[in-house]
Amino acid sequence: MPEALLTSEAAEAALVAERQIMGNAVVMAELGERLRRQRPAFVASCARGSSDHAATYGKYLIERTLGLPVASLGPSLASVYGGKLDLSGALFIAVSQSGHSPDALRLTEAAKRGGALVVGLVNDEASPLAGLVDVLVPLRAGPEKSVAATKSFLATCIAFLHLTAAWSQDEALVAALEQAPRRLTEAGDCDWSPMFAGLKDAASLYVIGRGLGLGIAQEMALKFKETCRIHAEAFSAAEVLHGPLALVGLGFPAIVLDPADEGRDSTLSVATALARFGAEVAYAGHGRNVGTALPMPSNVSPALAPLVQARAFYGGIAALAVARGLDPDNPPHLNKVTRTL
16 A cells, blocks of 8 residues: 555655755744844734644744743634734734635734734745735745645744744754754654554544643644544643543543653643543653653654654554544545635
8 A cells, every 4th residue: 555645744844844944044034133123012823723733832932932922813803703903013923834714814914904013834835825924934845735734734833943943042942943854853763653553443532732742732633533533632731630531431542742841740640640540541752651652752852842742643643544444645524725714
């Protein structure tokens, strides 16, 4: 059987990251200098689906590094409800792979009218959204044929990392950006197939993340739904021990993503609690032994750990879909470009 497009496109992530970092060096340096010179009052983002999950990664990165609040705005504010937005002095980041969705276009137009500096993280440089923004940051992922986004998702996360590093001039983030292509290559060699094999007959599961890893947990849960038809839900480690715990019983699958930062102890405690209630826990990280260990490269920086986890995950999800009798590149009812209002 030929390799799934999802798998082969995910394998391009390291090359995409390298191409993007080099190709966007000038625009990011200029944008970073502009934002330091005129610091925004706050940051707002506009995205849906995988792009919104990448924006969640960016939200935590910007908030933690620069101390600015980041709000995710609903595109329907403009496209359905016709609302006017006062974004005076704000940085507005529009995130889209295709750049064609009408609701994203309408909200971006409203943001410009509302006084924001509009930055676009867009893969299709010829799209309407790319032509609308004040500063275009190309994702440079190239064509992506699989309906389930992989390399474009990771490219969006890399763009957020590059933006935050260029803006803050934080040495740790600059170093993480330089290491990103190599770390993504290493992640591609991590074999999560034993964990995937145990999910062949799964109906539901949880993916647990925290901080920078929450958006990656959301992305993994989406991939389980769209490629494998598993009802997967993503939760913060700070939330899952509330209502969601009621569903956990003997054999319930739970994937826990180690944040590789100050959130590690609380995340490990959640993994331990889930195991105590009978969950089959798979732990991606280098903390204490809790459940099944999912392999990860060693000594990965906190900023890159979530992206490494996503890349390792992409390496095996298509095989699970095939094992469940599904085509991972053509999920039912879905299209590559979703034009929502």
